[in-house]
Amino acid sequence: MTIVSPLAPERLPELKPILGVRLATVACGIRYAGREDLMLAELAPGSAIAGVFTKSQTAGPPVLWCRDCLPGGKVRGVIVNSGNANVFTGRAGRDVVEQTAATAARLFGCDPKEIFISSTGVIGEPPPGQKIVEALPRMVPMLSPDAWEPAARAIMTTDTFAKVATATATIGGVGVRLNGFAKGSGMIAPDMATMLGYIFTDAALPAAVLQPLLAQAADRSFNCLTVDGDTSTSDTVLLCATQQSAHPVMADPADGRLEGFRQALYAVMIDLAQQIARDGEGAQKFVTIEVTGAETAQAARRIALTIGNSPLVKTALSAGDPNWGRIVMAVGRAGEKIDPDRLSISIGGIRITAEGGPVPGYDEGPVAEYMKGRNITIAVGVGTGRGSATVWTCDLTHSYIDINASYRS
Amino acid sequence: MTIVSPLAPERLPELKPILGVRLATVACGIRYAGREDLMLAELAPGSAIAGVFTKSQTAGPPVLWCRDCLPGGKVRGVIVNSGNANVFTGRAGRDVVEQTAATAARLFGCDPKEIFISSTGVIGEPPPGQKIVEALPRMVPMLSPDAWEPAARAIMTTDTFAKVATATATIGGVGVRLNGFAKGSGMIAPDMATMLGYIFTDAALPAAVLQPLLAQAADRSFNCLTVDGDTSTSDTVLLCATQQSAHPVMADPADGRLEGFRQALYAVMIDLAQQIARDGEGAQKFVTIEVTGAETAQAARRIALTIGNSPLVKTALSAGDPNWGRIVMAVGRAGEKIDPDRLSISIGGIRITAEGGPVPGYDEGPVAEYMKGRNITIAVGVGTGRGSATVWTCDLTHSYIDINASYRS
Numbered sequence: 001m002t003i004v005s006p007l008a009p010e011r012l013p014e015l016k017p018i019l020g021v022r023l024a025t026v027a028c029g030i031r032y033a034g035r036e037d038l039m040l041a042e043l044a045p046g047s048a049i050a051g052v053f054t055k056s057q058t059a060g061p062p063v064l065w066c067r068d069c070l071p072g073g074k075v076r077g078v079i080v081n082s083g084n085a086n087v088f089t090g091r092a093g094r095d096v097v098e099q100t101a102a103t104a105a106r107l108f109g110c111d112p113k114e115i116f117i118s119s120t121g122v123i124g125e126p127p128p129g130q131k132i133v134e135a136l137p138r139m140v141p142m143l144s145p146d147a148w149e150p151a152a153r154a155i156m157t158t159d160t161f162a163k164v165a166t167a168t169a170t171i172g173g174v175g176v177r178l179n180g181f182a183k184g185s186g187m188i189a190p191d192m193a194t195m196l197g198y199i200f201t202d203a204a205l206p207a208a209v210l211q212p213l214l215a216q217a218a219d220r221s222f223n224c225l226t227v228d229g230d231t232s233t234s235d236t237v238l239l240c241a242t243q244q245s246a247h248p249v250m251a252d253p254a255d256g257r258l259e260g261f262r263q264a265l266y267a268v269m270i271d272l273a274q275q276i277a278r279d280g281e282g283a284q285k286f287v288t289i290e291v292t293g294a295e296t297a298q299a300a301r302r303i304a305l306t307i308g309n310s311p312l313v314k315t316a317l318s319a320g321d322p323n324w325g326r327i328v329m330a331v332g333r334a335g336e337k338i339d340p341d342r343l344s345i346s347i348g349g350i351r352i353t354a355e356g357g358p359v360p361g362y363d364e365g366p367v368a369e370y371m372k373g374r375n376i377t378i379a380v381g382v383g384t385g386r387g388s389a390t391v392w393t394c395d396l397t398h399s400y401i402d403i404n405a406s407y408r409s
Numbered sequence: 410m411t412i413v414s415p416l417a418p419e420r421l422p423e424l425k426p427i428l429g430v431r432l433a434t435v436a437c438g439i440r441y442a443g444r445e446d447l448m449l450a451e452l453a454p455g456s457a458i459a460g461v462f463t464k465s466q467t468a469g470p471p472v473l474w475c476r477d478c479l480p481g482g483k484v485r486g487v488i489v490n491s492g493n494a495n496v497f498t499g500r501a502g503r504d505v506v507e508q509t510a511a512t513a514a515r516l517f518g519c520d521p522k523e524i525f526i527s528s529t530g531v532i533g534e535p536p537p538g539q540k541i542v543e544a545l546p547r548m549v550p551m552l553s554p555d556a557w558e559p560a561a562r563a564i565m566t567t568d569t570f571a572k573v574a575t576a577t578a579t580i581g582g583v584g585v586r587l588n589g590f591a592k593g594s595g596m597i598a599p600d601m602a603t604m605l606g607y608i609f610t611d612a613a614l615p616a617a618v619l620q621p622l623l624a625q626a627a628d629r630s631f632n633c634l635t636v637d638g639d640t641s642t643s644d645t646v647l648l649c650a651t652q653q654s655a656h657p658v659m660a661d662p663a664d665g666r667l668e669g670f671r672q673a674l675y676a677v678m679i680d681l682a683q684q685i686a687r688d689g690e691g692a693q694k695f696v697t698i699e700v701t702g703a704e705t706a707q708a709a710r711r712i713a714l715t716i717g718n719s720p721l722v723k724t725a726l727s728a729g730d731p732n733w734g735r736i737v738m739a740v741g742r743a744g745e746k747i748d749p750d751r752l753s754i755s756i757g758g759i760r761i762t763a764e765g766g767p768v769p770g771y772d773e774g775p776v777a778e779y780m781k782g783r784n785i786t787i788a789v790g791v792g793t794g795r796g797s798a799t800v801w802t803c804d805l806t807h808s809y810i811d812i813n814a815s816y817r818s
Contacts, residue, residue, distance in 0.1 A: 054741075055742070056738070056742050057743070057745070057747045058738065058740055058747070058749050058752070085734075087734070087737065088749070088752075088762065088767075089765075089766055090764060090765045091765075092766070093766075123734025124733065124734045124766070124767055228720045228721065233737065233738050233741050311637045311720070311805075311809070312637065315809070315813035315814040318810070318814045319813075319814035325494075325496070325497065325531065325532025325533045326532075328496065328532055328533065328642065329465070329642050332463075332468065333466075335464075336466070337466065338467070340466065340497070353533075355499060356497065356498075356499045356500075357498055357499030357502075357533065358497075358533055397810065400724070401724055401806065401809075404721055404724035404725065404728075405724040405727045405806075
């Protein structure tokens with residue numbers, strides 16, 4: 001009965017298999033009736049992993065487990081359930097993670113620390129350990145190299161569409177492929193807009209190379225995304241590399257031959273991040289905020305996120321109201337140095353302010369017309385340096401309230 | 410046609426005159442038809458002033474002017490208009506402030522730097538300098554010691570009720586009185602929820618004593634207030650002391666004999682701050698968030714504000730949904746150190762969490778019943794220290810969207 005976001009991509013891209021990756025999904029009845037809610041990914045022996053996680057102080061047992069396992073740099077399995085976040089579940093929550101990892105490790109003949117686990121859904125409810133542990137053996141014979149879309153669907157909570165992305169690159173002249181899927185930000189039973197993302201590649205790169213590449217890419221993609229400013233307890237992005245490609249070995253993340261791979265990783269992760277904004281709760285408009293001229297890139301991102309998180313800016317966007325005074329307000333409160341007399345604001349490429357006031361003869365008509373569209377770009381120059389950043393978000397509509405103010409039960 | 414907030418106080422307190430303060434209001438047609446939009450306060454010669462202002466980087470000319478005048482410590486007039494914020498108005502905005510101050514200074518026979526000015530309303534529109542300058546001479550014969558409620562009404566934008574507060578204290582055995590009024594957070598033509606507050610007293614205290622007292626009180630009152638997290642370009646609180654009381658002279662803000670005055674100042678400012686939360690855009694519930702056990706008072710306030718600004722918490726409040734997982738989320742993302750295993754959450758005095766999970770046998774029923782009420786208290790202990798803070802806010806409802814997503818024109 002979910003209405004698909006009007007901002008959803010028109011079609012899913014085709015995701016070709018990645019050598020060394022197989023996927024399976026089942027419905028194990030955690031919360032949602034009649035849909036798959038558990039995803040298992042099997043990685044070939046020797047696969048390497050990198051990960052980035054929520055900075056929340058109340059991160060749940062799955063995130064704590066993944067952080068513990070990450071220094072090993074090895075992965076054989078990734079398990080994700082939807083419907084229950086396994087956060088703030090006390091000792092029981094930690095037990096479930098350990099039992100899940102032990103079960104999968106037996107099935108794959110590996111160390112439990114090579115099993116990575118994520119959970120998304122309601123906080124503080126008893127974790128469905130038994131259901132997961134019983135489902136895993138059934139899933140092994142179902143593992144398939146083609147189940148990308150089912151995998152993307154199984155990890156959804158109240159997302160209105162599955163989010164997948166793919167890219168290819170060459171490393172030292174040899175082709176590699178990247179497939180990714182993610183979930184985030186739609187909710188029917190309002191709980192937590194956890195952002196989860198999984199990227200798989202056949203590249204033969206060690207964890208020590210993958211980790212800095214993933215961290216950089218997360219900084220330019222998922223970390224530039226906001227729907228409502230509420231950081232989840234469970235945000236997780238994993239990058240798994242199956243080592244199946246025959247490209248030259250390289251151990252230095254700064255190796256110039258990795259540039260194509262780096263760009264492909266950016267492309268996949270930015271695509272997924274934008275899809276999450278496009279599926280923001282109640283979203284009717286996809287909004288890109290470009291800030292330039294800040295003291296640093298970090299300052300630029302902070303200003304862009306302050307604009308993107310401002311409820312006053314977001315409600316104006318939903319109304320198609322070119323209320324640029326609210327952008328001035330948000331820039332002013334971001335806590336970064338700006339030069340008000342050099343502050344330039346453009347919407348849809350139309351310049352609105354200059355020299356500390358509206359441009360002479362400013363005509364709101366064309367901006368109002370532009371703002372009727374589904375895709376809105378706001379460009380802001382703050383006149384103090386060369387730092388720049390781009391952030392993606394959506395508008396704030398009545399549906400956001402409907403989705404989140406309905407009683408859970 | 411404005412519907413008064415259901416959280417408004419049942420009646421306005423009576424504000425008695427303060428020796429040395431006279432007030433006048435007029436309708437000068439800045440924006441609102443048929444209501445007063447300009448307030449003039451005259452202070453007796455020798456009156457002292459303290460002020461705190463927005464930290465916004467895009468503060469407007471009135472705030473910049475007040476900051477410039479503040480080191481003088483003297484005040485003869487306070488002028489506030491509603492309907493136009495005089496922010497991002499370029500050279501014209503600065504001219505209007507200077508002309509306004511010069512005109513009032515001529516009328517009162519004082520230095521222009523003894524005239525303090527605030528403006529609230531739309532950003533980036535031509536400031537109504539001529540209207541204000543022409544109105545001021547007409548207002549002088551109207552000045553009255555009793556016009557507190559009209560003054561509070563004249564500075565409203567889309568507030569749904571006038572906000573006044575009063576208290577008395579003794580300094581060295583001699584009685585003094587404090588009257589205050591404030592505006593904030595209601596909007597019909599959605600622009601900027603500027604917070605303005607003005608407190609007047611007959612105390613005989615110099616600016617050097619008033620300023621630290623005001624800064625401390627602002628930290629415990631207006632700085633503990635959030636409606637939507639969007640800091641205005643124009644926030645201003647002024648404390649004017651007419652020196653008419655015959656209490657002993659004191660020059661040290663730490664003088665023990667000031668304790669009663671300090672408490673009365675807190676009482677007036679906390680009362681006004683709570684009234685602003687009670688008039689938050691679309692507010693249906695008044696929410697008090699008490700955080701204890703943080704590393705510092707500042708950390709506690711940051712955690713409390715993160716809870717109070719969370720759209721997920723605020724929508725749950727509007728639904729009366731005891732969705733405490735969202736409080737866990739907000740505490741986790743506040744960026745302050747907490748101990749998840751010692752995190753205690755209570756709503757309406759009912760303990761919900763202990764030892765990293767829900768309390769054994771937790772029954773949601775009584776909490777859901779409590780949350781149907783108009784006044785909600787959330788208490789959170791974070792288990793890392795002795796810092797505490799209290800923050801006031803309101804819920805996030807459809808009316809917030811209606812108020813802010815309607816097109817301005």
